[in-house]
Amino acid sequence: MDLSVLLLEWVAAVFGAVYLYLVAKKNKWAWLFGGMSSFLFIFVFYRAQLPAQAFLSLAYVILSIYAFWSWNREGEIAIVTWKIRKHIFALQMILIIGGVIAWMKLPTMHTFEEKETFLLDLFIALFSLFATILGVLKEKSNWIYWIFINLACILLYANAALYATVLLYGAYFVLGIYGLREWNKNNQA
Numbered sequence: 445m446d447l448s449v450l451l452l453e454w455v456a457a458v459f460g461a462v463y464l465y466l467v468a469k470k471n472k473w474a475w476l477f478g479g480m481s482s483f484l485f486i487f488v489f490y491r492a493q494l495p496a497q498a499f500l501s502l503a504y505v506i507l508s509i510y511a512f513w514s515w516n517r518e519g520e521i522a523i524v525t526w527k528i529r530k531h532i533f534a535l536q537m538i539l540i541i542g543g544v545i546a547w548m549k550l551p552t553m554h555t556f557e558e559k560e561t562f563l564l565d566l567f568i569a570l571f572s573l574f575a576t577i578l579g580v581l582k583e584k585s586n587w588i589y590w591i592f593i594n595l596a597c598i599l600l601y602a603n604a605a606l607y608a609t610v611l612l613y614g615a616y617f618v619l620g621i622y623g624l625r626e627w628n629k630n631n632q633a
Contacts, residue, residue: 449491450608456484457612464616467579468623472515479508485609492604494561496569503573511580523584523627531585538570564600568593587624594620 459481466474482504489497545566553559571593578586594617601609 449488452484453488453606453608456481456488457608459484460612461615461619464619464623468619468626470627472512475508475512475515479505479512482508488606488609492606494565494600494604496562496565497600500569500572504576507576507580514580523582526578526583526585534574538567538574542567542570561600561603564596568596568600584624584627587620587627590620591617591624 459477463474463478463481466477482501485501486498486505489495489501546563549562549566550559553562571589575586575589575593578589594613597613598610598617601607601613
């Protein structure tokens with residue numbers, strides 16, 4: 445990886461860490477840092493040949509703009525909780541959509557490693573998009589999804605030699621636990 449992409453990755457990672465800390469504190473400025481981080485990651489993931497992550501980062505930029513606007517309209521950020529039925533339905537839809545995409549794409553791939561990376565990239569992107577939407581909607585269980593997504597991301601990014609991003613997602617994992625505690629604590633108060 446060339447030096448400019450490495451630098452871009454580190455800047456995106458730092459912005460991403462600031463984003464997650466601020467969102468755990470329910471601070472609307474989190475979305476500005478999240479949007480900047482995601483914008484930079486579009487280029488990093490494109491160069492690392494992780495197309496689903498690049499498209500996901502583009503979606504994150506758009507969702508960050510919406511979230512900043514949405515969270516800016518409110519004084520105190522009110523946390524919501526979905527019923528389990530909604531989660532089950534959403535998870536079924538993610539698996540169906542991912543299954544259809546995989547069914548169409550996997551026959552064009554030649555090696556097991558290509559297929560494995562594609563599937564991990566695809567399902568991380570789908571579950572991440574869902575968890576981000578939950579975060580924008582202020583649904584507190586988004587943190588639970590993120591804890592597991594971040595672990596999967598560490599594997600994907602380590603395989604792609606994106607070491608600053610691996611560190612970021614290690615921090616995301618820890619901050620995800622912190623965010624869940626903060627949102628639960630503030631919701632019980």
